[in-house]
Amino acid sequence: MEITQAPPREELVRRASELVPLLREKALWMEENRRIHDDVIEAVTDAGILKMRVPVRYGGYESDMGTVLEVLAELGRGDGSTSWTAAVWSISTWMTGLFPDEVQDEIFSTPDVRISGILSPGAMAIPVDGGFVVNGKWAFNTGAQQSTWNTNAAVTPTGDGSFAPVMVAIPIADLQIVDDWHTSGLRGSGSITTIAKDVFVPAERVLQMGPVLQGQHQSRLNADAAIFKAPFMPTACATVSAPALGLAMAAKDAFLERLPGRKITYTSYENQAEAPITHLEVAEAITNIDEVGFHARRAADMIDAKGQAGESWSLEERARVRLDLGAACQRAKEAVDILNSASGGSSIHYDVPIQRIQRDVLALNLHAILHPNTNLELYGRIVCGLPSNTPYI
Structure with missing residues (x-):
């Protein structure tokens, strides 16, 4: 079995960042064809992104959650669907590491398996x-x-x-x-x-499922690996916060790229960048984007710290990761809504990225596990001394 030296976080993030132009180029094709473009899959594979949650004995990197978050967020700057799909592949790859070792031998016998x-x-x-x-x-x-x-x-x-x-x-x-x-x-x-x-x-x-949700598994060879010491739901929730962060950053990029030379129609502003309302909108959006990053990174940092230390998880800590996920999605939607509303009537054209970003971030917020109000309620009831109303925590 191949043992691979995992690249440092900065290297994997750099590789993901270099894919952003390709993802933006193929985004419209992927939307129209309702799947990831083969060139994108090949590029994601070549960048080693599919190896992040693969055990090292199969040539994987066993990347920590902080690395996974930053890499997937960079993909989200290029395309939300690619980031979401890579996040699901990441979670399911990690899940495979909970199965008996002979099952992993079968599944990971395919290099860069999806x-x-x-x-x-x-x-x-x-x-x-x-x-x-x-x-x-x-x-x-x-x-x-x-x-x-x-x-x-x-x-x-x-x-x-x-x-x-x-x-x-x-x-x-x-x-x-x-x-x-x-x-x-x-x-x-x-x-x-x-x-x-x-x-x-x-x-x-x-x-x-019960032991899986508690972070228990059947693998002997993964038992001491830090990434497999976290419970399932915190791991999954922290992972899918990455597309929200990426889409929020993508909205900022998309807005600022179209800003130079744009006027505000039916006003005296020949340059939108000179209008005070634009300054307020951009600043408020960036504040929300920073808050997305805070919540996503807080969850990832707690997973990595507790995994390295081998610490157990309290119910409140598990619920807080879901709180962080919900808050990240909520703030991402708020940031995107501000920038989308400030993008003018021409932004409704299908080839203008901001409208796709807005639809993608709305889809995230409608997901049952990512839904902000559901996650806020869950955390609030636990802090108030009530039992959890879901096993998915």
Whole structure:
């Protein structure tokens, strides 16, 4: 097995930054074709971004969460769909590291393997000799058509009339694809529906969801790795805060690039950059962008610090990561809304980036796990002494 020296954070961020022009060039194509362009996948792969959460024994980098955040945010400066898809691949790759080592040997035998995944249990897994037979479907399955494996949630009977959630690892080739991703935002992510019809899954490729959410896993060889010591939900939430940060930065870039020489129609301002309202809008947007970065980086820093120290997580700490995710999405939307509103009527043209950025950041804010009010309520009820109202924490 190959052991690779992981590049430092600055190097990986630099590589991601160098991809921004390509992502912007292909963004319209990806939106129209509802998937990531092959050139973008090749560039992301060549930059080593798919290796960030792969165990080192398979040639991966085992990058810390801070590195993952900054790299994915740079991708978001270029294109929100690419950043979101890479974030899902990152989470699902990390999730694969929780499976037994022999399962990892199988999945990571494909160099730069792309693994998509769904946390919402959309299927039934019935125990049979040697494993489970799975039937059901998973909507919003980001990047599945361009992936090799799926780590998906299902439920299985417990014998007492109830059901327990499980995670299953299934080759994409075993699933049916429904091309139903016709949306207003994150169109390039190709988050289609997959269907399992009588798919047999060996027992070793099934994990009980409860231990997974608590950060427990079946891998002996990953047991001492810092990145695998964090619980699942904080890891996932910190990862998907990166596209919000990237889109907020992208909105700033897009606005300032169009600003020179633009006038404010039906006013005496021949140069929008000279108008006091523009100064106020830009400053307020940048303040919000800074706050996105604060929340995203606070979550990432806590994951890295506690992983390095091997510390356990309190319920309040877990909920605070979801608070940080919700706040990051909220502030990103506020920043983008300000800059979008200040971009003038010409910005509604399809080839002007700000309108796509605005739709992408709205899509993030509508996601059930990223939804700001849901996350704020969860944290608030725990601080007020009430129990969590969700196992996804």
